[in-house]
Amino acid sequence: MITVISATNRPNSNSLKIAKNYVQLMEKQGVEAKLLSLEALPADFISTELYNKPSENFQQLLNEFIIPAQKFVFIVPEYNGSFPGVLKVFLDAVHPDTNRGKKAALVGVASGRAGNLRGLDHLTGVLHYLGIHVHPNKQPISSVLAMLDAEGKIKDENIIKVLEKQIGEFIKW
Amino acid sequence: MITVISATNRPNSNSLKIAKNYVQLMEKQGVEAKLLSLEALPADFISTELYNKPSENFQQLLNEFIIPAQKFVFIVPEYNGSFPGVLKVFLDAVHPDTNRGKKAALVGVASGRAGNLRGLDHLTGVLHYLGIHVHPNKQPISSVLAMLDAEGKIKDENIIKVLEKQIGEFIKW
Amino acid sequence: MITVISATNRPNSNSLKIAKNYVQLMEKQGVEAKLLSLEALPADFISTELYNKPSENFQQLLNEFIIPAQKFVFIVPEYNGSFPGVLKVFLDAVHPDTNRGKKAALVGVASGRAGNLRGLDHLTGVLHYLGIHVHPNKQPISSVLAMLDAEGKIKDENIIKVLEKQIGEFIKW
C-alpha cells in the first residue's frame, strides 16, 4: 500500500493540489494510493501526541495511513528554507521503529526557484535516520503557482512528465 | 537583549535544564538573558498561529522574547535525527523578516553521541535563510543524561568549559 | 560485483585499515568484494582527469573497480568536517551517468566523536544527485584510533557487530 502525504496543514494548500494530481498520475499507471493531508492533524496535536501514547483518533490515522503502508510519497512545500515544522511534528509523534525498511519518494513544492531542494535534503536525513529508504529521484517543483490551472490541475507538461517518470521508477522499486 | 530558547515543548526536558544552566553561565560573565521555553506554546498552536496574524497571546510572547532580542541562543535537542518539529513550527509562525541581521548561537543536546550535529546543521540552513547570522562555534552536547546531576546542574567540567568559551565569543560578537 | 572504496589518498590511512577489515567481514558472509584505495589516483589527477576523457590508466581503473560494480561501500574519513576533497575529485572525474541505479553503503571514520556524520550526509546528497541509492543504515565510526589494534584489526566488538549487521542488510538489498 502507498500513502501520499501532503506535508502541510495549511488549508487548501498548493501541496495538497499537487498531491491530488500525484494520486491521479499513479492511478494512470494502475496503482492505488491513499492520500493523507496533514490538515487532518487535530488542533492540539503538539500538546497531546508528542510525548504520550497516541490518542485513539491519532492511532486510527496511523492504522489507516501509516502502519499498513509500505511506501510513502511526501509532497513537501518550502517553509522558511526547509520543510514545514508540521511535517516534523507529525514524524516526531510516530514511534521511530514504525517505518524501518519502508520506502519513500520526495516531491518538493516552492513558489521560488529551487523547488525546496534544501527541505528535501533535510527530510532525507530524517527519513534515513528512521530507517526509511529514500529514492534518489527527487522532484523539486519550482514556481508552483504557474504550474497549476484554476481547477488545481498541473498544466505544465514537463512537470507531468518528470512526475510520471518518478512514479514509474517508484512503483517498480 | 539576548533570549535563550529551549527548543522543545516536552515537559521538564533536559534541554530546559541545559538552558537554565546556560543563562546562569551567561550571568557569571555579566550578561542578562531571558529564557523562553517552547513549553509556552499553547496547545492549539499549529491551528491558530501558522497561517494567520499572531493571536494576542502569541504577539505578547513575540514582544517579550523575540522582537526586542538582538541575539538568540538555541538549545536544541535531537528528535529523530534533527531538531524538534516544534521548533520549526515556532519559526514558521514568526514573520520571516522579524529577525534579519540578528545573531544566533547553537547548542545541541542528545542522549546519543553526536550531540545533534545534524539538527544544528539543518537549523543553520533555516536561520541563514531567515537572514540570521549563526556563530560557527556550535556546541553539541552528547550523552546529556550523564552530564546532569540530580538537581539538573551540569556536572561535567569539560562541558562547562566549552559553553563558557562559546558564551565569551558570543557576547563579544 | 561489490567495490569497497577507501575514500582517501593518505598513505597507510585508518580508512584503508577499516576497508580491509570490511572486505574480510564481507568474506565471512560469503561475499567477495574488490578494494579500491584512492591512493591509486595518480599524482596529477586534478590536471589530467577532470575535464577530459579518461586517460588510459584511469579508464582501466574504472573498468576494474567502478563500471562493473553494482554496489559500492564507501569508507569515508572526516577531513575538515566533511568527506575528503579527494573523494569528490574522484567522483567529479567519473561520468555522471556511470552509476545510476546502483547501490551504496556508507561508513564514516573519525578520530573525534561524531564519526563523520556530516561527511556521510554530504556524500548522500552527492550520491543521490548521481542517481545512486544510499542505504539508510550508515555506520559512523568514532575514535577510530582506539578501535584498531597494532596490526590494523578492528578490536572493538561493538563496531564489528554493527558492521556485520550493515553488511548483512547491504548484501540482501
Added chain:
Amino acid sequence: MITVISATNRPNSNSLKIAKNYVQLMEKQGVEAKLLSLEALPADFISTELYNKPSENFQQLLNEFIIPAQKFVFIVPEYNGSFPGVLKVFLDAVHPDTNRGKKAALVGVASGRAGNLRGLDHLTGVLHYLGIHVHPNKQPISSVLAMLDAEGKIKDENIIKVLEKQIGEFIKW
C-alpha cells in the same frame, strides 16, 4: 584584505568570469580584492600538499592570498550536486587553524536552476567547522550561461543588483 576565490581549476570557467565581475563590482564600491583562481593549483597538488608541510610554491600562494586575508568570497560552481572536489582538496591542504574568526561570502554558480544551493550548504558546514563566519546572504546564480555576454560580462541586471547588495552587506560586516 579580501580574496575572491574562483573555486574550480577548470580552464576558462564561468566561475572565473563571475569572479572577475565580482572583483569589479567590489571596486565600484571602493574595495580592492585579490582574485585567486584554483587553476593556480599545481598539477600534482593531491600528491604533494595534502599530508605534508606546504611546498614553497604553495606557501607562497598561501602568503599572498590566504594568510593575510580577513575576508573571502567563494565563487562556487556546482559539480555533481555540490561544490567541486578541487575546492575541498584546497581547503584540506590549508592548516585548519589558519582562518578561524575570518569571514566568508558565498556565491553559487550553476547551469541548472538551483544555483548550487546544496553546494553552498555543504560549504557552510565545512567553513563553520573551520571557525569561519559565513554571511547568511548567499547568492545562487542559476542558468549562468544566459547571464554572461560574449566578453564574459554579467548582462543580467537582476544578478548585478543582488551581487551589489551582497557586496555592500559583506563590506560593512
